[in-house]
Amino acid sequence: MATMLRGVLQSQAWRILRSTGPVSTGGRLQFCQSNYTAAEEQEGDLKSSAAGEEGAQTLYPNHIPTNTLQKMLLSAGSAVMSLYDPYRHDMVAVLGETTGAQALQSLRYRMSRDPEGSQILQERPRIRMSTLDIQRLREMPDGAFGREYVRFLDVNRVTPDSRMPVKFVDDEELAYVAQRYREVHDLMHTLLGMPTNMMGEVVVKWFEAVQTGLPMCILGAVFGPLRLNSNRMKMLVELIPWAVQSGRSAHCVLNFYYEKRWEQSVESLREEIGILPPPAITA
Numbered sequence: 001m002a003t004m005l006r007g008v009l010q011s012q013a014w015r016i017l018r019s020t021g022p023v024s025t026g027g028r029l030q031f032c033q034s035n036y037t038a039a040e041e042q043e044g045d046l047k048s049s050a051a052g053e054e055g056a057q058t059l060y061p062n063h064i065p066t067n068t069l070q071k072m073l074l075s076a077g078s079a080v081m082s083l084y085d086p087y088r089h090d091m092v093a094v095l096g097e098t099t100g101a102q103a104l105q106s107l108r109y110r111m112s113r114d115p116e117g118s119q120i121l122q123e124r125p126r127i128r129m130s131t132l133d134i135q136r137l138r139e140m141p142d143g144a145f146g147r148e149y150v151r152f153l154d155v156n157r158v159t160p161d162s163r164m165p166v167k168f169v170d171d172e173e174l175a176y177v178a179q180r181y182r183e184v185h186d187l188m189h190t191l192l193g194m195p196t197n198m199m200g201e202v203v204v205k206w207f208e209a210v211q212t213g214l215p216m217c218i219l220g221a222v223f224g225p226l227r228l229n230s231n232r233m234k235m236l237v238e239l240i241p242w243a244v245q246s247g248r249s250a251h252c253v254l255n256f257y258y259e260k261r262w263e264q265s266v267e268s269l270r271e272e273i274g275i276l277p278p279p280a281i282t283a
Contacts, residue, residue, distance in 0.1 A: 063167060063168075063169075065170065066170075072098075075094075077091075083219075094167075095215065095219070096178065096214050096217075097167065100214045101171075101174070103212055107181070110254070111252070121173070125257070127184065145258070145269050148266050163185070166178045180254055188207065191275055192204055198227050199239075202240075203240065206244055208247070211252065211253055239279065
């Protein structure tokens, strides 16, 4: 037991959580990671670190091999941090990777049974700044999916490159499914008409929980409302049933090759997917 615990504490996986410390900025307790940044991940710097684990085998860039005990500790630690601060997207990501194997397998099966989803699995497109022609999307007419997606990025000051790469999924194809889900998250915000504030995130998580069955989506859907004030909670009374109904009626959102649908109108794409028209909200 002592040897096993020592192995956990010395692992790269444990150091990810250990290197995260609280800091105070603007009166709000936040977290920073001194040795673990999104920029480093995007360049694949962790690949060499993971490869150094004794007896480990990396399956794809950024993969960090973990055993069952390490995954349990990562799941518990990331769950606590995610509940403490739902804006900790890195911890939400870790939670999804360490607990979502069955849901990811189901999503892969649904994609493999669909012509467009199967093409995505084969070609493995990525949604990143390096793959997007942002200027072309900005020049599209209002209402076009590409135009509204870029508008969403601009208004909310986000970028697709902020999505963390998958690290803890021990299957190369399932890792891509997880990455694809992560990269279409902002597209779901665009199609659902939801902002990036806590209320908007809760609504999107309810939709995604019904769609994917991923544990971190369920966790966010259930516990997210605890962070809302009474006015926002009143709005959720209308929004959550709509999100759940849309999630049930919609086709699998991973079976749509969004990169080939930028010129399609948001309205027609919503209708094709099966998303019900969103109710009006105040951001």
